[in-house]
Amino acid sequence: MTLPNRLRSSSGTGGVTVDLSAVIVAASPDGPRVLVRQPGTNLPVALPSGPLEAHHRTLDAGLRSWVEELVGYRLGYVEQLYTFGDANRHASARGVPNRALSIGYLALVRESRAKQDHDVTWVSWYRFFPWEDRRHGEPAVMALVREGIAGWIAEAPGDERKHREERAGLAFGRAGERWNEELALERYELLYEIGLVPEAHRDGAAVWAPREAVILEGDILLADHRRILATGISRLRSKIKYRPVVFELMPPRFTFLQLQRTVEALAGVELHKPNFRRLVKHQGLVEETGAVASNTGGRPARLIRFRRDVLLERPTSGVGLPAATSRRDLTRN
Amino acid sequence: MTLPNRLRSSSGTGGVTVDLSAVIVAASPDGPRVLVRQPGTNLPVALPSGPLEAHHRTLDAGLRSWVEELVGYRLGYVEQLYTFGDANRHASARGVPNRALSIGYLALVRESRAKQDHDVTWVSWYRFFPWEDRRHGEPAVMALVREGIAGWIAEAPGDERKHREERAGLAFGRAGERWNEELALERYELLYEIGLVPEAHRDGAAVWAPREAVILEGDILLADHRRILATGISRLRSKIKYRPVVFELMPPRFTFLQLQRTVEALAGVELHKPNFRRLVKHQGLVEETGAVASNTGGRPARLIRFRRDVLLERPTSGVGLPAATSRRDLTRN
């Protein structure tokens, strides 16, 4: 899994190291999973990452071939997420700023097809973001989250307080407002700034909360890998709405409910069954296989498959989630 | 405008140079503009770019302070676009792959406030993408574009031909279908692959079209700057639909029509006036100033301004454009 040829710069005023980090996602009706390293040892859990190799023509091709080697089969979907580059990400000892650039990627794989490796494991991404899973109502951690945020808001003077209220309300949803599953990154960044995640203290960030207020003590990720993962979750949650990317995670044949549960697993919210069904059908994303699945626990369900030609047909078509707050739109002439 | 401290790596197997390139956008009701360098000389036109400096804490902060120095005032909106990294972007002479990473950024400024500089100028982005401006119907270049694409499609055998038809149809819109302004990058990439843009030949890419078929002979941009610009256009066109970013480009007070023309300039399409008005009002994005503009050429228009608090209120609210092909959506429980 390690890669040769670490490229490290060494100019006079500092250095640049560039590596690739991958958020490799699989999902089933049970839940979303990401591939992580060293989950058994005492080392911090980490996303698969390695130095940029010089011999790949493009970044995307390089990432792809590297991840394919890791999981053992050809990837369907790969997308660059963001380039993270805090100068003090790995502050060098000599006071010389040692800039570590990390190019984050999102890759979607079918878990069943991925080979086993003693070095990596699949874990639910909600292990690192328990507040993001609202499939069965508001999870228990939210009490701690709300408490921490309330303290941070209360501590501020008038104007700043209103500002903080707005920001927290936006990220976590005010009373009566709908939870916006796409804001996973914003939520993580808010918790980091407040100091409710342990890495904020580890990094010596200027935070409000005391060390004891930290949520999720045990599950610290290496460097900024939790931020990269949050970026991947946000991106994927937004992408499934307008591109048919969920199908990269599905087996060749599946039922409507399996598809719905997979979307729910990724989005972390429950969906309305009849409407989900109608929307997917309406969009022409799937076709019947003729076969039925009889292990449903009730009436057998028809097995459907993704219509491969839609990748060519439609500029925008995803598997649905409810609209966010407002719709865009004007209207054309 | 140049930056000190070029950071260049020099490991055994190759090198990595990292620089920042900025798509700095301003817009008025007349049109969208980007800041470019050396438009007068024989040198290729280039986006402002410079090596990554080691002393900035984060990439975003570094880019921001650099662009602020360039334009002379505090930026409102900055967003990372993509990290471009073809190994042969600047193929080194010694056969050693010299990887040049280029981190592209999008920045929005109010042109009127930007200082003059003899080194840079504002030019309409449609100078580099004439096929993207459909405000006054289909532009003349589209004839050449269609001709080139038709040849590329005709040349292919059966199955591949269908594939090419679909791809071109998606990017440029089939008969009866709506033009999707967000696909600026996809369109550019298609033209590059076919070989209809001069840089495809310059780069020695494997292309179909002969050198003579090239559209827009004169306006070549340095390295992959046209691709970076296309990325910025696509991103901005998509962003204005769900975040109130246009207001970063507007003066403090403006009329509905000025706002509409600015959106149209960016999107390259015409909008329906009453509906635009209704949508912007409905979303609560603006408020009355009390003043009126009497230089409208007809009935005087009320001057409005952006409601600054919406930045805190709404997770998603942009100034409208028609919905793309389909809406997302399922529905929640």
Added chain:
DNA sequence: CACCCTTATACTCAATGTTAGTCTAAATAC
């Protein structure tokens, strides 16, 4: 000043999409 041109701004209406339900069908478990 009457008339025309231009832009502003308010409204209407039909088509379509969305939300949240209900109702029936077809299997298994006991």
Added chain:
DNA sequence: GTATTTAGACTAACATTGAGTATAAGGGTG
């Protein structure tokens, strides 16, 4: 056979969109 479970069709209320119409209020011109 009855209860339970999931599949899948359908419906009604409401919101959003796309396109068009009508009136208001300026300036310019004969």
